[in-house]
Amino acid sequence: MSSAPRPLSEAAEHAARVARLPLSPERLQIVGPTAELVYTLIDLMDAVPLGETPPATAFDPRWDR
Amino acid sequence: MEPYQLTLDSAAAEIAARRLSPVELVDSVLRRIDATEGAINAFACVTADLARDAARRAEEEIAAGRHRGPLHGIPLGVKDLCDTAGVATTASSKVREGHVPDRDSAVVERLLAAGMVMVGKTHTHEFAYGVVTPTTRNPWDVGRIPGGSSGGSAAALAAGACMVGVGTDTGGSIRIPAALCGTVGLKPTYGRSSKRGIAPLSWSLDHVGPLARNVRDCALVLNAIAGADPLDPSTLDAPVPDHTAGLDGGVSGLRVGVPVNHFFDAVSDDVAAAVRGAAAVLEGLGARLKEVTVPLADAMMAAGWAIILPEASAYHQGSLRERADLYGPDVRLFLEAGELVLATDYIKALRVRTLIQQGWAEMFEDIDVLIAPTVPLAAPPVGTAMIPWPGGGVEDVTQALVRLTLPANLAGLPSLSLPVGFDAGGLPLGMQVIGRPLDESTVLRVGQAYEDASDTVGRLAPL
Numbered sequence: 001m002s003s004a005p006r007p008l009s010e011a012a013e014h015a016a017r018v019a020r021l022p023l024s025p026e027r028l029q030i031v032g033p034t035a036e037l038v039y040t041l042i043d044l045m046d047a048v049p050l051g052e053t054p055p056a057t058a059f060d061p062r063w064d065r
Numbered sequence: 066m067e068p069y070q071l072t073l074d075s076a077a078a079e080i081a082a083r084r085l086s087p088v089e090l091v092d093s094v095l096r097r098i099d100a101t102e103g104a105i106n107a108f109a110c111v112t113a114d115l116a117r118d119a120a121r122r123a124e125e126e127i128a129a130g131r132h133r134g135p136l137h138g139i140p141l142g143v144k145d146l147c148d149t150a151g152v153a154t155t156a157s158s159k160v161r162e163g164h165v166p167d168r169d170s171a172v173v174e175r176l177l178a179a180g181m182v183m184v185g186k187t188h189t190h191e192f193a194y195g196v197v198t199p200t201t202r203n204p205w206d207v208g209r210i211p212g213g214s215s216g217g218s219a220a221a222l223a224a225g226a227c228m229v230g231v232g233t234d235t236g237g238s239i240r241i242p243a244a245l246c247g248t249v250g251l252k253p254t255y256g257r258s259s260k261r262g263i264a265p266l267s268w269s270l271d272h273v274g275p276l277a278r279n280v281r282d283c284a285l286v287l288n289a290i291a292g293a294d295p296l297d298p299s300t301l302d303a304p305v306p307d308h309t310a311g312l313d314g315g316v317s318g319l320r321v322g323v324p325v326n327h328f329f330d331a332v333s334d335d336v337a338a339a340v341r342g343a344a345a346v347l348e349g350l351g352a353r354l355k356e357v358t359v360p361l362a363d364a365m366m367a368a369g370w371a372i373i374l375p376e377a378s379a380y381h382q383g384s385l386r387e388r389a390d391l392y393g394p395d396v397r398l399f400l401e402a403g404e405l406v407l408a409t410d411y412i413k414a415l416r417v418r419t420l421i422q423q424g425w426a427e428m429f430e431d432i433d434v435l436i437a438p439t440v441p442l443a444a445p446p447v448g449t450a451m452i453p454w455p456g457g458g459v460e461d462v463t464q465a466l467v468r469l470t471l472p473a474n475l476a477g478l479p480s481l482s483l484p485v486g487f488d489a490g491g492l493p494l495g496m497q498v499i500g501r502p503l504d505e506s507t508v509l510r511v512g513q514a515y516e517d518a519s520d521t522v523g524r525l526a527p528l
Contacts, residue, residue, distance in 0.1 A: 008405060019404045021386065031401045038374060038402050042410050044367040048417050055415030056422065058269070058299060 008035040068093035073282035077135035087138025091120040107221035111185040137180030142227035145186040148262035170262025187217030204526035209444040212242035219246035230276040237470025240482035244439035244495025255477030256301040259294035280512040284308040317351030322432035327362035332441035339486030360424030371414035378403030439495035
């Protein structure tokens with residue numbers, strides 16, 4: 001998997017449209033760089049070998065809880 | 066001594082012995098609120114009339130022999146994230162201005178059923194999405210923040226303006242303000258108490274718990290709020306012990322882990338000295354200190370934020386599109402950025418969380434509790450955005466305050482913060498005691514042992 005930084009400053013407008021979140025050009029100027037910083041942090045998880053580890057989810061199918 | 070200066074446990078004894086009336090007690094607290102609110106602004110609203118009515122009912126019930134227990138007649142501050150029937154619940158946000166729930170949240174239901182007297186709704190950082198609580202000031206120094214997001218509860222408690230505060234903790238929001246305001250604060254095991262009726266920040270990481278003046282007071286409140294709730298699927302169907310039983314059992318032979326990584330990295334000298342001093346106190350009481358390495362430390366913040374951001378944004382999707390301008394700028398930015406986190410990254414974080422759980426379980430094979438600083442420094446001044454560290458580095462204030470508390474949220478483990486010292490300026494310094502799942506009793510026992518052997522717990526701010 002690539003370890004290149006994610007260009008969210010450029011992609012934020014498209015990403016926001018996919019999310020159906022209308023962001024003005026002014027908001028994009030702020031949100032894009034913040035999202036990039038967020039992903040710089042999130043991408044620290046790339047160093048964790050996940051193997052076959054399942055996600056920690058909480059769904060309990062029993063009806064009589 | 067004024068009644069508001071009593072601890073919960075002491076006030077409860079006075080009430081049970083009919084030496085103190087709940088009416089006298091709530092009047093004392095309401096006068097204290099009047100005296101301090103101008104300086105600290107801990108309350109979103111003060112419910113003085115409701116409190117006096119509830120105190121009169123408590124007095125009548127107790128006189129009639131219907132004493133509900135140690136919480137009966139005790140003044141309570143409720144974080145304004147938690148629904149209170151007929152009383153505005155705004156999450157300290159313009160988005161919820163004027164919102165009045167018609168049903169109490171589960172935690173409020175249980176505490177009112179125990180006879181507590183709500184004196185008001187305490188300020189939260191907007192929707193719990195921050196660690197500053199900008200509305201409120203620290204009673205130890207009103208030029209400093211109380212921390213957050215349960216900053217109003219911590220500030221009110223530290224000022225003597227309530228005897229118990231309800232808080233919530235997603236990345237540290239009970240323990241951070243507890244540490245910065247010199248109170249005790251308990252984040253229980255994930256799922257130990259119901260979050261029904263509390264606006265979520267991050268369902269997977271949210272916890273609800275008490276702030277109180279000392280360890281026994283926390284234990285008494287935990288007894289009332291713990292337990293499964295069929296209407297909150299995250300709650301655990303596990304028995305609730307009496308958390309005050311064994312509280313005085315001491316720590317002889319207990320294995321206390323002291324981390325060699327993460328928790329003492331980049332902390333102030335005062336904090337490190339205070340926590341290591343507390344460790345020495347516990348060792349002097351017979352505990353066995355053991356150095357441990359915390360697993361996956363470098364991935365904690367990444368995993369935590371990758372969970373919190375999209376979960377928070379999912380909850381606020383509608384409001385963010387319809388009323389974005391009503392959010393504060395910091396919260397709005399987090400919510401918008403959270404919309405851009407990919408589902409695959411969120412799931413990656415949940416997988417890392419599984420490894421964190423496994424790694425901490427392995428670490429706890431050799432220890433009974435882990436002790437560590439709660440936050441790396443004393444309360445920063447109001448308006449601080451970046452924390453300067455020796456050596457020239459700077460750190461975002463939110464990151465700095467969250468990095469030591471977030472691990473216990475990810476691991477879902479109980480964590481008790483208590484004051485273990487004061488810096489050169491007289492500001493409180495906090496230590497956290499982290500335990501095994503559902504082992505709040507051991508965590509509280511360690512806290513009680515430290516409290517009994519020291520003089521740092523139970524002080525009110527000299528406001």
